[in-house]
Amino acid sequence: MRVIFMGTPEFSVPVLEALVAAGHDIACVYCQPPRPAGRGKKDRPTPVHARAIELGLEVRHPVSLKDAAAQAEFAALNADIAVVVAYGLILPQAVLDAPAHGCLNIHASLLPRWRGAAPIHRAIMAGDAETGICIMQMEAGLDTGPVLLRRATAIGAQETTAELHDRLSEMGAALIVEALAGLETLQPEVQPDEGVTYAKKIDKSEARVDFAHSAEEVDRLIRGLSPFPGAWVEFDGQRIKLLASRVVSGAGVPGGGVPGEVLDDALRVACGSGAVQLLKLQRAGKGPQDAEVFLRGVPIRTGDVLG
Template identity: 75%
Template sequence: MRIIFMGTPDFSVPVLQALVDAGHDIAAVYCQPPRPAGRGKKPRPSPVQARAEALGLAVRHPVSLKGVEEQAAFAALEADVAVVVAYGLILPQPVLDAPARGCLNIHASLLPRWRGAAPIHRAIMSGDDRTGICIMQMEAGLDTGPVLLREETDIGAEETTAGLHDRLSAMGAGLITRALDRIDSLVAEPQPEEGVTYAAKIDKAEARIDWSLPADSVDRQIRGLSPFPGAWTEIGGERVKLLASRLAPGPIPGDSPAGTVLTDGLTVACGSGAVEILRLQRAGKGAQDQGDYLRGRPVAAGTCLQKEAPCS
């Protein structure tokens, strides 16, 4: 099929590669414009732009698709279908209508649950035990279109957003190629009105850990915000990101204040239960597993996180 591909971040790259590998004709790749990055703040192309250029594909990165000229240029590509995954711009109705078979969106949730910007983060942070990929026929509403195909997967007990992100990206790549192969026989199913939830964009204010919360909430916060923006606490007065965790097994001493390190292995008391920290990152440093971090900066049992002095 003749396809317009629309995507920007790492999540979208395997999908683009899968479409190319399947032999589809990529008329053009649309992505967000290069953004300033690094110490020199030089414009850096998005992951999709970098892969598209390496594949020799035509790349377009308009700031907006609202203008008549941009819409005409899009329609002039005469695509059979547009495949959209984490693109980052709202598609006006003339763009949605331009491809002969419309625009298909790859969404990383089991719609209608977690419409919106951050479905992977929110699924983990809310304690969902399953998620998946939906191939949706796009319409003007926010992720409201009918679903053509879906695939489910379990969320692991210690899975982070980073790990689930990569799994769902690969699932989306496989599912869209199957959807395109069967596009004439697929039946679009309207989303049910019940069960709608919205995955609001992650706010950095959500990242500071409140150790007075139950352990399962703290654990989900750490895993759901890993690697970005990264849940954080203070250890010895230094802000440290916590990137992986698990619920601590066994009984927890009842007289340990929330935030107290219970063992030399970074098991921390919460409002109820405890969490073991598995991976950490100091500001300006690389991420480290628990053992490597503690060899360089031991944290004694009895230390109260977010305070310089031990708990009393």
């Protein structure tokens, strides 16, 4: 098929590669414009932009698709279909209607649960047992369109957003190829009104860890915000990111500890109920480190309190 691809971050790259490998004609790649990054604050192309150039594909990165000229350029591509995955711009109705078969979105949740911007983070933070990928026919509402294909996967007990992100990206790539191959026979499934939840964008104000919560809640926050923006605590005047954890046996506060108290030299930390073990940490100016390595540079001892 003649496909317009619309995506921006690393999550979208395997999808573009899968469409090319499957033999589809990529009419054009749309992504967000390059933005300043790094120490020099020079404009840096997005991951999709960079990969599309490597693949020899035409790239466009309009700031908006609301003006008539941009919409006319889009329609002039005469595409059979557009595939959209984490693009970052709202598509006006004129754009949704331009391809012969409309626009398909790859969404990283089991719709109607977790419509919106941060479905992977929110699924882990909420303690969902499973999530998945939906291939959805796009319409004007926020992730409200009928679903053509869905595939579920269990969320691992210690899985972080980074790990689940990579798995779902590969699942999405495989599922969109399957969807395009069977497009004429797929039956759209209208999303039910029951079970709708919204995955609002992660706010950095959510990231500070409150160990007064249960060990399960603390663990989900740490894993759900890893690697970005990163759940954090303060210790000895410095901010420390917590990037991996697990729930472990521990007395917690009811056993006599205080929230955030370090229970042993393996970095088990007391919570409002139970305890978590911190497995990977990061201090300012350093890379992520396993707990054993981290403790060589930041000696956190039994009885210290993180908060």
